Amino acid sequence: MGKLANKTAVVTGASSGIGAAISKVLASEGANVVLAARRVDKLREAEQEINRNGSGKALAVQADISKRADAENVIKQADEAFGSVDILVNNAGQMLTGTVQSGKVDEWEQMIDVNIKGVLYGINAVLPSMIERSSGHIINIASVSGLEVTKMSTVYSATKFAVRAISTGLEKELARTGVRVTNISPGMVDTRLSGGFGDRKKLEADDIANAVVYALTQPGYVNVNEITVRPV
Template sequence: MTTLTGKTAVITGGGTGIGAGIARALAKEGVNVVLAGRRVEKLAAIESEINKADQGKALVVKTDVTSRDDVEELAKRAEDTFGQVDIFVNNAGHMLSSTVTAGQVDDWETMIDVNIKGVLFGINAVLPAMVERSSGHIVNVGSVAGLEVSKKSTVYSATKYAVRAITSGLEKELAQTGVRVTNIAPGMVDTDLTSSNDFGGRKKLETKDIAAAVVYALSQPDYVNVNEINVRPV
């Protein structure tokens, strides 16, 4: 038994990569996990894996985080199934063509819709209930690209700077409410998203490394708010 046992977490982008890693780690802590995303077959594979392990329970809810209605329904399904949402992990994200000079406006719009609006929709769907009961934890998965900008990351970095700003401002808005907020900023992680980048021969982070940071932030005493964790490769 851990301090997280019996709690419920919603994880967007929960079918692959970092999201799946977080889901596995939380389920091992006895957390019931609601896996949200668009690719149901990927989500279902993680759901089956978790339920077979018989620790935390898993539920799949098909969700497009750019749709406010979808995200509201996601929160409702989680509440109807498990009673309440204790943890909301805004993990879904897109990293597409990010140079302004490339002029790929469609890519920019997708990143803004998923990386910024999706985060805000997720927060909005669960925050009122968290504030009402004076407990809850929102985890936003940002990026080290939200700390610094490369010549190829301008627009993507802008969206992740926004996630960091939202997290920082929200933490101040929620002071003394009992609701906590954490920004997790990973460096290069070995996922499908980064498979084409050999990272100069360096070892990439593993999804379990990011999941461990999430578990750490969530496991602190209720008077401790871990505002930000940056996780970088050596």
Template structure:
């Protein structure tokens, strides 16, 4: 049974890795999926692959660091499918994060995408969800938002921020019908982690299955926090 039949989901950072896996899993569960990412060609290829499997997909190239592009993404999804039921804030940057290295441009890129991009997405999609008294916001954080290493300071700060946004929204949206789930993956085998070879990694599909689990619960169940780590 396709539990998400008739639902529409936007997935950011969907051109590869975790985002592409989430889009595939949500589509398999019956959702219409809207794929967003900066890189147009791989995004279109992912959407075409989903459509070839018999599901419904739309590719909308979007830079999550640009508020107007995020607003256009949500507008286009709503015009195409009528409304947006699920918004997955997955787009992220993991760059040089040590404060002592002084790589300010890397920090700014992470803050723009990992924090401001999340807020832009929520801001664009939330008013219509509140009007309909239903919807689900899924924020992909990281175990780096729970623990800081000597090489992850700024990246961890952005993921701590995602968790804080998620926790605050849980309280702001209590009894509105709009649910919030924060998912913190451990190390996942994606292009973001391809330089790290000395650790056990999760598959992107492991995180995608956690998303589907959260968004297919009964309306009265809100799965607030999921942490997924490799054994």
């Protein structure tokens, strides 16, 4: 029996990359996983693979988590399919033009809507039940760009600084409630988002998935607040 047997997890941005890797690893540890993303074809592929190979079951729910109603529907579908949500992994993210000088306001708004509002909408939908049960774990996938800013990443870094701030503040809000919060900041990971960054060594998506499992499987009295994962 896996370390996460009888748990239910929701993973956003689960159609590819880090989100897909997290979903597969959680299912391999016995969790039932609700996969949320906009690209329904890729979601179905991930759902079928998990149901074919995982210890836990998977359910694909098409959603744009920058929309509050969609975020709430994902949690509703998870509750109806598997019972209460034990784990929320806020992984969905947008990395677009990051400079202020570019003047690409539409791209800034996309990053703010997905990277910040999407995180808050998911937390808002799942938190009351977790507090009521005195149990649950929220994992926010931030970025090393939330620790360091380059001249090309100003706006993107601002959104990831915000994710870290939300994680830090929420952990304090939820002290002694039984609900844990972990912020994970990956370095450059070999996914479609990193395609334009040359030949530098990159992490694998599974490296981040393994960090998620590490945080989730600590004893109940241990809250792993922050993990930074960088390539050597």
